[in-house]
Amino acid sequence: MVLRLTDFGVEGADAKNIFYLREIDDADKLVEAIKAKKNGKAVVVGGGYIGLELSAALKINNIDVSMVYPEPWCMPRLFTADIAAFYEGYYANKGIKIIKGTVAVGFTTNADGEVKEVKLKDGRTLEADIVVVGVGGRPLISLFKGQVAENKGGIETDDFFKTSADDVYAVGDVATFPMKLYREMRRVEHVDHARKSAEQAVKTIMATEGGKTVTGYDYLPYFYSRAFDLSWQFYGDNVGDTVLFGDNDLASATHKFGTYWIKDGKVVGVFLESGTPEENKAIAKVARVQPSVESLDVLKNEGLSFASKI
Numbered sequence: 001m002v003l004r005l006t007d008f009g010v011e012g013a014d015a016k017n018i019f020y021l022r023e024i025d026d027a028d029k030l031v032e033a034i035k036a037k038k039n040g041k042a043v044v045v046g047g048g049y050i051g052l053e054l055s056a057a058l059k060i061n062n063i064d065v066s067m068v069y070p071e072p073w074c075m076p077r078l079f080t081a082d083i084a085a086f087y088e089g090y091y092a093n094k095g096i097k098i099i100k101g102t103v104a105v106g107f108t109t110n111a112d113g114e115v116k117e118v119k120l121k122d123g124r125t126l127e128a129d130i131v132v133v134g135v136g137g138r139p140l141i142s143l144f145k146g147q148v149a150e151n152k153g154g155i156e157t158d159d160f161f162k163t164s165a166d167d168v169y170a171v172g173d174v175a176t177f178p179m180k181l182y183r184e185m186r187r188v189e190h191v192d193h194a195r196k197s198a199e200q201a202v203k204t205i206m207a208t209e210g211g212k213t214v215t216g217y218d219y220l221p222y223f224y225s226r227a228f229d230l231s232w233q234f235y236g237d238n239v240g241d242t243v244l245f246g247d248n249d250l251a252s253a254t255h256k257f258g259t260y261w262i263k264d265g266k267v268v269g270v271f272l273e274s275g276t277p278e279e280n281k282a283i284a285k286v287a288r289v290q291p292s293v294e295s296l297d298v299l300k301n302e303g304l305s306f307a308s309k310i
Helices: 024-036 049-060 081-093 191-209 277-289 296-302 304-309
Strands: 018-020 041-045 064-069 097-100 104-109 115-120 125-127 130-133 154-156 175-179 184-187 222-227 230-236 241-246 257-263 266-273
Touching (some): 018 024, 041 049, 049 222, 081 097, 081 241, 230 277, 257 296, 266 304, 277 304, 296 304
Parallel strands (some): 041 130, 064 097
Antiparallel strands (some): 104 115, 175 184, 222 230, 257 266
16 A cells, blocks of 8 residues: 555645556556646655656656655665665766655645645755655555454465465565565565465465465565666665675766675675676576675675676
8 A cells, every 4th residue: 555645644745746656547647747747847755666767757758857755865775875876876967856865744736736846844845747756655454454364564474375364365565475585574565576476376276276286485586677778686685794896887888787785604685787688697596596705805806707607
C-alpha cells in the first residue's frame, strides 16, 4: 500500500496533479498530466526508485524537474555515498535540480485546485505544475490479521510460500520467507521477487495436487534500474565493508563502475553500472557463491575481473 502525504497530514496534499505511482491507471493519469503541462515544472518528492526513475522520465519529456528528499544521498537503502554521488551528478548534468536534507511540508493550489507550489521544511518554495510522490509503501496485510502468522511486518511463509493457514499462500512483498542464502527470514520489495515467488507458489500447488514434490525457494536478491542511458544491476546483500571499482568519472563515455560488499572475509554483494549480459551474470555468480577475498585492496585492484574469474 502506497504511503501518501495525506497520511502524514501535509497541508494541501490532496491537490490535483499530485501523483503516486502504483497502478497502471496512476501511470496513465501522469502521462496525461505531462501532455497537459507541456514544458512545465515538476517536483519529485522522494529519492528512491520512484524518485530516480520518474525524474528521468519527466526530464526526457521536457519537464523541468526538482527532486526533494531528506536523506544525505539518493537510494540510501542500497546505494553507498560513492554510488549515489555518481547518479546525483549525472542527474544534475541533465538539468535536474537535487535538493537534499529537507521534506515537503505543504502545497498551494490555483483557482482550479491544481498544485501550484511546494513548500519545503527549510523555508524554500518550489513552483510546480506536477508533483510525483515516492516515499515508500507498506505491506497491506490487515485483511488477514489474526488469521495467519506474521513476521517482520509481513505474512510469515515457508520456502514454498505456504502460510500458517491451510491452503493459503502469500507471495511478493507481503511475504516474509526463509532466505536460505543468509539463513534468516526476510521480506523483499521488488518485481523480480514478486514474479519468482508467485511462480514458486504455483509450482508448489500444482505439484501438491499431482502428488509430486518441488524444491524450496532459494532466492538471490536482485535489484535493477534503467534511466536515461544508464542501467545498473545489484545482486546479493549490501552489508559489510565496501570497495568501489571501475570508472565512475562523470566525464567518461562509458562510466562502467561497481561496488563489492564484503562481510566476514567474503564477497556478499555486487553492484555494477553499464554491465554486459556476461558481466551481470558474473556478478550474480559472485553474490551466490560468496567467494573469500584476501583483502579489500585485492578487490579494488582487480575490479570487475575478480568477478569474471569466479
